[in-house]
Amino acid sequence: MAASAIALTRCPDYDQNSVAQAVGRQFELLGGIERFVKPGDTVLLKPNLLAARSPEQDATQTHPAVILAVARLLKDFGARPFVGDSPGWGDVRACAQALGLIEPLGKLGVPIRALDGPRATVVGPEGLRVALSTVALEADAIINLPKLKAHQQLLVTLAVKNLFGCVPGKRKALWHYRRGSDPMRFCEMLIGIARFLKPVMTIVDGIVAMERTGPTGGDNKPLGWLIGGTDPIACEATCCRVIGVDPQQVPIMRAARQMELDGLDLDQIDLVGDPLPEAPESAFVLPSLIPIRFSLARVIRSKCRQMLIQARRSLAG
Numbered sequence: 201m202a203a204s205a206i207a208l209t210r211c212p213d214y215d216q217n218s219v220a221q222a223v224g225r226q227f228e229l230l231g232g233i234e235r236f237v238k239p240g241d242t243v244l245l246k247p248n249l250l251a252a253r254s255p256e257q258d259a260t261q262t263h264p265a266v267i268l269a270v271a272r273l274l275k276d277f278g279a280r281p282f283v284g285d286s287p288g289w290g291d292v293r294a295c296a297q298a299l300g301l302i303e304p305l306g307k308l309g310v311p312i313r314a315l316d317g318p319r320a321t322v323v324g325p326e327g328l329r330v331a332l333s334t335v336a337l338e339a340d341a342i343i344n345l346p347k348l349k350a351h352q353q354l355l356v357t358l359a360v361k362n363l364f365g366c367v368p369g370k371r372k373a374l375w376h377y378r379r380g381s382d383p384m385r386f387c388e389m390l391i392g393i394a395r396f397l398k399p400v401m402t403i404v405d406g407i408v409a410m411e412r413t414g415p416t417g418g419d420n421k422p423l424g425w426l427i428g429g430t431d432p433i434a435c436e437a438t439c440c441r442v443i444g445v446d447p448q449q450v451p452i453m454r455a456a457r458q459m460e461l462d463g464l465d466l467d468q469i470d471l472v473g474d475p476l477p478e479a480p481e482s483a484f485v486l487p488s489l490i491p492i493r494f495s496l497a498r499v500i501r502s503k504c505r506q507m508l509i510q511a512r513r514s515l516a517g
Contacts (some may be wrong), residue, residue: 204434223269239278241340249285249295257412324392343398348406350414359435380493387455403428434463441486
């Protein structure tokens with residue numbers, strides 16, 4: 201029996217109507233929106249908001265068409281969605297502004313919130329204490345909206361790592377310093393966070409991906425896919441298939457196998473929706489890897505930048 205169902209929907213571009221149809225099919229293929237949320241639920245939409253870059257620049261961030269399509273679907277259903285993140289570089293509203301999200305989300309009545317308010321939680325098989333955002337923890341449901349990208353530290357970032365954005369502020373950089381010397385321990389932490397947060401749904405934006413380098417500054421790679429499901433590990437495995445990458449090349453997938461998790465192999469996954477081709481149309485260019493671990497000096501510089509951004513925001517307000 202398949203451990204998890206993964207929905208595959210073709211979407212050739214970011215035309216608003218095409219994306220809305222593809223997102224709607226994601227939910228339909230997996231049992232309908234009522235399977236995941238109830239009317240009145242507060243739902244965190246957790247996109248990949250990393251840096252204030254527009255979709256025209258590159259595929260650094262989850263495309264606004266995907267975020268808006270999910271937000272509209274939830275609003276029409278009677279849920280109360282909000283968009284939240286704690287960007288590694290910059291401010292959540294600056295990232296949303298670069299995506300052109302401020303006005304359309306405002307018209308929908310969908311707030312944008314920083315994932316702040318750290319609360320100590322215990323995650324992963326080691327019982328690791330990690331501070332996660334109270335904003336995320338208090339949502340009735342989380343819908344994970346990652347971007348399919350190359351990543352210079354983890355080869356690719358697919359479904360799991362996006363939830364690391366629920367670690368507030370520069371605490372993320374501190375975890376790079378604390379656990380980055382051992383990729384498996386770092387990935388076990390990422391998986392532990394994802395499993396603790398338990399997103400009710402993950403929809404990976406693979407309509408246009410990023411290859412060659414990442415998580416920013418790479419080349420756009422049109423793929424034409426949304427990949428969705430309830431299990432981020434199974435989504436991760438399916439994304440590997442979409443881009444033609446051996447899952448055992450991917451540190452997060454190796455860590456998941458070491459943890460003996462389900463959803464790692466395609467024979468454990470029930471693929472529904474549009475059929476995948478036997479092989480990708482063209483090779484996905486992977487990055488050269490650099491160390492995961494940040495130096496203490498980099499952590500301090502990063503914290504200083506964050507304090508400067510917060511000071512400027514306070515002055516502007």
